[in-house]
Amino acid sequence: ADSFRQEDILKEVRQLGLNEQFARQEERIRNLETNELRKQWELGRQRQALIAMAVVLLLFSGLLFWLIRTLRERQRASLRNRLQSLRNQMNPHFIFNSLNSVNHYISVHNERAANQFLSDFSVLMRRVMSNSARDFISLREELDMLKIYASLEQARFSDRFELSWELDEMLPLDEIDVPPLLFQPYVENAVWHGLRYRETPGILHIAIGLRDNHLEAVITDNGIGRQKSAAIKTANQKLSEGTGLKNTAE
Numbered sequence: 001a002d003s004f005r006q007e008d009i010l011k012e013v014r015q016l017g018l019n020e021q022f023a024r025q026e027e028r029i030r031n032l033e034t035n036e037l038r039k040q041w042e043l044g045r046q047r048q049a050l051i052a053m054a055v056v057l058l059l060f061s062g063l064l065f066w067l068i069r070t071l072r073e074r075q076r077a078s079l080r081n082r083l084q085s086l087r088n089q090m091n092p093h094f095i096f097n098s099l100n101s102v103n104h105y106i107s108v109h110n111e112r113a114a115n116q117f118l119s120d121f122s123v124l125m126r127r128v129m130s131n132s133a134r135d136f137i138s139l140r141e142e143l144d145m146l147k148i149y150a151s152l153e154q155a156r157f158s159d160r161f162e163l164s165w166e167l168d169e170m171l172p173l174d175e176i177d178v179p180p181l182l183f184q185p186y187v188e189n190a191v192w193h194g195l196r197y198r199e200t201p202g203i204l205h206i207a208i209g210l211r212d213n214h215l216e217a218v219i220t221d222n223g224i225g226r227q228k229s230a231a232i233k234t235a236n237q238k239l240s241e242g243t244g245l246k247n248t249a250e
Contacts (some may be wrong), residue, residue: 080135098144100158117155124148131180140173146183155190161195161202178217185248186219194223
């Protein structure tokens with residue numbers, strides 16, 4: 001009887017040990033499940049936070065793009081208005097100086113030369129007026145106007161200078177755009193403030209080409225020089241000087 005009892009006690013002890021082991025395993029499983037749920041919840045929060053950040057960044061990028069585009073459009077509009085204002089100042093200045101040449105022919109009673117000058121001048125003015133509303137024109141159009149203007153000035157001061165052109169044959173004249181009347185003030189400056197005061201014929205040289213993938217225009221003359229020209233200018237010339245060059249620089 002004692003041996004049977006001992007054996008029952010041992011069975012109970014084993015059963016208690018197994019139950020305790022099972023309980024520990026179940027507790028471990030519950031802890032693992034809890035940790036897994038916590039990890040999944042944390043991952044879900046992180047995923048939601050990342051999605052929210054992505055949406056915010058996307059909205060911010062869209063807003064930034066819109067602001068930059070709006071700012072650039074306003075800057076372009078402001079620049080176009082400024083360019084138009086400068087051209088509106090240059091055109092009367094250019095017309096006034098050209099009409100002085102017509103007045104010269106009339107004053108010396110050279111009707112034929114005056115008629116020819118007016119004919120060429122009208123061609124030039126039609127081109128100037130047609131381009132006045134455009135922000136840019138092709139280099140070919142600009143050079144065509146410059147050639148007419150330079151020829152008119154050469155006719156006006158036929159005994160004062162010779163006209164020389166040097167144009168790069170590789171220039172894509174129809175693909176390069178420039179503001180209208182870009183070069184004219186420099187030619188005017190060379191003639192009216194340098195060459196016309198020479199006692200012997202001078203040379204006006206216009207060279208246009210490419211240098212380091214940039215358009216380069218070099219307008220040179222062998223006039224009397226800036227200092228001598230400034231010394232003999234009238235008070236009115238000193239007041240009105242520089243309008244074309246200043247506006248072109250701006």
